[in-house]
Amino acid sequence: MVTRRMKTEWLARGLLTVLIAVAIATPLAARWIQVGSTNGATLELHARMPENGGWSLDVIHAVVGQPVHLRLTSDDVIHSFAVGQTNWPALDVKPGEVVETSLLFDKPGRYTFYCTRWCGPNHWRMRGIIEVQSPSGASGVASLPTSEPPLYQKLGLDIDAAPQLSPLAEQSLNELKGLPSAERGAALHVELPAELRQHDWLRTHTPAEAFSFLRNNSAYNELLDTQLWDVVAFAWRNATADAAIARGAQLYTRDCVACHGETGRGDGPAGRDLPGLQAMMPGITMPDAKRGPADLTDLGRMAGLSDAQLQGKLLRGGMGTGMPEFGSLYTDDQQWAVIAFVRGFVMNLTTK
């Protein structure tokens, strides 16, 4: 016979079981539905500092023309999600918060996704791959989605070669009292030679070579060496759009400033313990063979490097120096924008 006490007890047990089951099953079932309902079309990507494991997915597979939905969250500090070789704005990924985005690729290739927030000492290691296939299923995804090799590779430059300065250029630099100024150069109202008005020429020659080129041109005989340097600065400024410098400033602030410093001196907090060029060339005796990031305000050095060489350093990275590679991240425009901005550390590119 079932007593009243037993009825009460079974009622209580039933109630307790339901409550506990709800507490366990509801969140897990909801989670299962949340993840499973999208039939795999939505990927969950957790951002973690490289020391904590980095991105939760190393590789994301996608097909041209088919959107990939991502749910992103951070498991530790604030990160950001960006896709290399695109101009898509970076998406902040905050700890414990979920943001969603969709990616739609129009070209097959191997893209890199990466963090743009300085999340820790190994921030630059926080990268993953997006393999984008063509709709036909053809793989062909072993390469970057860019169409042609970068300029420095086409030229076959030795990007680790020491900066080249002619004695004449070196002497004239020593006599400079300040930075070459594009504004002063413009105020001279001299006509730039055709070479110094061409992007290709400027990118493949160093500022020191441009100076020597002008010095050896009789049309500029009346100009002092300091004035010629102002003309060189004007030439670089003349070849660069305002928007490129602004974009370069954004990218430099986002990706470079932590090591190279706000002023370009190589004194950023994240660069202090980096090995610098000594890691790459032990025994090297060049003036910049020091620990830490390169000093981008060193006029003597920067004047001896062409934009193409700088591009090589930027795209390849530092081979153990601590400089990450940006080849898989930056589009052509982004590369040249950063280089144009960096030139501003040794040439005053401001004009009215």
Place this chain on the structure above:
Amino acid sequence: MHLELTKVPWLKRLLVSRWPLFLLRAATLAGFVLTVVAGLAGSPVGSHNFAIIFVWVAWWTFLKLIAIPLGGRAWCSVCPIPVMGEWMQQGALVEPGGRGLGLGRPWPKRLRNIWLPTGVFAVIGLFSAVILAQPRVTGWVLLGLIALAVVLGLVFERRAFCRYVCPIGGFIGLYSRVAPVEVRVRDRAVCATHQEKTCVTGNAQGYGCPWQAVPLALTQNTNCGLCMECLRSCPRDNIAVNVRSFGADLAQRAGRSLDQAYFGFMMLGSVLIYSTVMLGAWGNLKTAAYNVGTPAWFIYSAVLLAFTLGVLPGLFLLAVCAGRTLAGSKVPLKRTFIAQSHAIIPLGLMAWIAFTISFAFAKSSYVWPVLSDPFGWGWNLFGTAQWPWTPHLSSVTLLLQVLALLGGLVWTSIWVRRIAQEELPERSAARQSLPIMLYCLLFTIGMLWLLVG
């Protein structure tokens, strides 16, 4: 002040009825399970995980600011940690009469004190920076506690875990002495004539005291879990639930002991060290507390233990000695030390309240997003997931902290004097009290400096 709540018929019916308590316990147990699931499976980001926010911000704050000061061990009566062990012991969830499990062994005599909770509290304190920040660790600690409670419930009789092991139970028990609620017998003479003592042995209406207390002998709240079993099992209707003045238990000489005294110092030391580590501006100290297992953490641990269990009681002993010398007291040193260490209970409680105020209001707004998204999985159940962090009541936080600390100092000073007067004439009692009051003043200044600056 003395007001008997059990004289109100509907209130008494509510307290005697088993269903309200069962429902509360079932709800807290379900909440506990949800908390463990959130801790183990939810976002590892503490500020977006139900386990961290509800345990260490909401519940811990509720306990210190409201539950203990007003209800004493009220939380213990609905605490989910021991209930599974107790239900298994009793073989029933609601009414007595089930066939229980367990060996029902008596708790070892040597451990019938709160040295063990003191140790467990110290150990948890050493890991607190990690436990408080990492949901996974909180989840495992909660699971560990409930597993321990179940195992102890199956091996030992009644709620041995609550009384002799649980560190939070030790904390609540110590400060429940100042709470304005008590369960006491109405008339001791009635108990004297009741030979069965069903409040201890149990009957069909109620279990024998799960806390292994003898209601007849209850003079203070520490060992009463407010479970109301004695109210149910007393056939003479001789149990009362009273509202009384704050701190009434401090006058009770029975039940003062060295283990309780030391637990009090552990609490004083812990609140000082937590204030230093969590609210201070010393980054290296935070790093040391957080990096468990490193040499810096071992140094931090050694300092924490030495300070709480050595320096603080040592200085208090010096103050007591100085007081005895000033007063020319012949009362044994140990007795005076133990008695006076109970006078600092209000000081400790108010210091914990001041410490809690420093972060509770500032962090209270974390509760709303976590309610909508308890696991940090991007849900928005109640539309509050995006509510921004807002530091509430920041304009009065400092004032409340100062009031709490100064109030604690005054409150404790009154009891230092009263306890001294138990065995000394008034003039000598004043002399005995002075160095102890100075000790309390220095502690208060230290807390003021840490919390208010």
